Amino acid sequence: EPEVTQTPSHQVTQMGQEVILRCVPISNHLYFYWYRQILGQKVEFLVSFYNNEISEKSEIFDDQFSVERPDGSNFTLKIRSTKLEDSAMYFCASRDTWVYGYTFGSGTRLTVV
Amino acid sequence: AQRVTQPEKLLSVFKGAPVELKCNYSYSGSPELFWYVQYSRQRLQLLLRHISRESIKGFTADLNKGETSFHLKKPFAQEEDSAMYYCALSVQGAQKLVFGQGTRLTINP
Numbered sequence: 552e553p554e555v556t557q558t559p560s561h562q563v564t565q566m567g568q569e570v571i572l573r574c575v576p577i578s579n580h581l582y583f584y585w586y587r588q589i590l591g592q593k594v595e596f597l598v599s600f601y602n603n604e605i606s607e608k609s610e611i612f613d614d615q616f617s618v619e620r621p622d623g624s625n626f627t628l629k630i631r632s633t634k635l636e637d638s639a640m641y642f643c644a645s646r647d648t649w650v651y652g653y654t655f656g657s658g659t660r661l662t663v664v
Numbered sequence: 665a666q667r668v669t670q671p672e673k674l675l676s677v678f679k680g681a682p683v684e685l686k687c688n689y690s691y692s693g694s695p696e697l698f699w700y701v702q703y704s705r706q707r708l709q710l711l712l713r714h715i716s717r718e719s720i721k722g723f724t725a726d727l728n729k730g731e732t733s734f735h736l737k738k739p740f741a742q743e744e745d746s747a748m749y750y751c752a753l754s755v756q757g758a759q760k761l762v763f764g765q766g767t768r769l770t771i772n773p
């Protein structure tokens with residue numbers, strides 16, 4: 552069964568540093584997403600991406616965040632200057648059509664120290 | 665705004681007993697409802713979507729628009745059902761999933 556792949560599985564970074572979280576969505580999917588889950592809290596939507604542009608973003612997704620699909624296969628989330636409160640599990644997801652739901656990756660645990 | 669409420673953070677039942685994980689939503693239109701499951705140290709996996717009306721691993725869920733609920737049920741719990749369960753809502757035309765807080769289900773032997 553096709554999978555969404557995320558790397559790395561765990562990233563530790565110092566406050567103020569830039570991080571790039573990587574995702575390889577399922578190859579024939581057209582819609583891509585990032586979600587995050589702070590420890591003990593619910594999964595929260597960050598951003599959706601379709602046709603090479605952001606289609607929706609949450610209030611969490613401020614100017615320090617950006618997404619890119621640089622080469623037609625990877626889908627990246629960049630956090631420019633990390634803060635302690637960015638520590639969370641970040642999930643990438645993709646889907647092909649409306650009715651079939653999302654396929655999630657296994658997540659990247661980001662720890663900002 | 666859309667909202668999903670899972671009132672139980674923790675639910676513990678014995679093997680063979682019936683299970684019901686509650687989910688209520690807030691949305692004035694016609695939502696799309698999903699249940700996702702996350703086994704220990706694994707990814708979020710789609711368990712059920714309401715439009716398909718299917719049964720997966722013995723679980724079913726019925727959308728009750730009058731009560732704005734989408735409770736997940738299984739008549740006889742198994743130990744391998746122990747996991748974190750998330751109810752989620754999506755609105756057609758919007759892109760995002762809105763998740764509930766999740767319910768950690770533990771099946772005792």
